[in-house]
Amino acid sequence: MSDFVFRSVGGAEGRGAGKKGGVRIRMKAVKWFFIVFALIFVIEALVYLVVIPSMQTATVIWSGAASYSQEYLSRVISPLSDRSWMRFSKSEAFSLLSSVSGIEDVQIVKRFPDKVYINVVERTPVAMTFVDVGSRTVPIQIDKNGVLFTLQTSQPHSSSIPLVSGIPIESVPGGMRVPSKYRGLLEQISAIGNLSQNYFAAISEIHIVPKESGNYELVLYPIHSRTRILTGRQLTEEALQYMMVALDVVNTLESDVEEIDLRYGSIAYRTRRSSGDSF
Known part of the structure; x- marks a missing residue:
């Protein structure tokens, strides 16, 4: 009997030792798994935080x-x-x-x-002009601040962007501005261009005429008319509406009007066969 008891206890102790050994092996495996995982994480973190930002091209x-x-x-x-x-x-x-x-x-x-x-x-163009560059004449855009610029790709001309001629420009270095006295005109053009009514669709050209006093006047060329319109330097919505009305009225009275002058508060016009009339 006692011999059986001792053998049973010894067998139980052996099984217990085997279980403990299995637990230790599993613990070591888990420990190595976490070590390997931590190393991989550290390597990836180093690659992400150091290698990519400092070595890889942005x-x-x-x-x-x-x-x-x-x-x-x-x-x-x-x-x-x-x-x-x-x-x-x-x-x-x-x-x-x-x-x-x-x-x-x-x-x-x-x-x-x-x-x-x-x-x-x-930059958003509000007007355009033409400049002689060598043997070529190239279109140049102008923004509301008077900055001259060119575009890499040619854009179709928009009827809302008027042609402004007569600005004294000899060359076009990048970012050059038009003379300061003309910037007020460009601000006026920009304000008219932002209106719902596209007034510039009826005007083919705005020509600047310098005066000896250092000031300037404007000559407007309507698209569907052979009559040019002389006006002062103030270009507003009301002024354009007045010009269109004056053009219609004068052309109703005369069929051969060459020029309408609105500079002095009244409407004067000149036909191609006379020196001038007014009303």
Whole structure:
């Protein structure tokens, strides 16, 4: 009997020792699993936090550009093309893009770990003119602040953007402004262009005539008429409405009117066969 008891106890102790050994093995396996997992996590964190931002070339994502292609804008910032995210200079990119005459503003956001988002705000033309460049005559856009600029892609001429001639411009360096005395006229043109009625659709050209006093006057050329209209420097909605009414009235009275003069508060006109009339 006692011999059986001892053998039973010994067997139980052996099974208990076997279970403890199995638990220790499983604990070691779990421990190594967590160690390996922690190492993988640390390596991935190092890659994400250090390697990608400092070694991988930054990915630039463009938005806002309508007249400039992404390839063109990428060439503009080509000095930064091989920079990593950490070495990509927002101020340098801003300076390079601002040198493009048709770009008014730039917003740059760096997003960890390797993205650079660049939003381009293009200038909005309110008028256009033509400038002789070498042996060519090229169209130049003008914004409401008087900045002259060109676009990478040619845009179809809009009837809401008038042609303004007579501005003294000899060359077109990027970002050049028209003389300050003409900027008030461009602000007036911009205000009229924002109206619901497209008044400039009836005008083919606004010509600036300088005066000896340093001031200037305007000559307007309606599209569907051979009559030009002389007026002062104030260009408003009311002034344009008055011009259109005067043009209709005078053309009703005379069929061969060459010029209508509205500069002095009354309506004077000159036909091609007379020296002048007024009423």
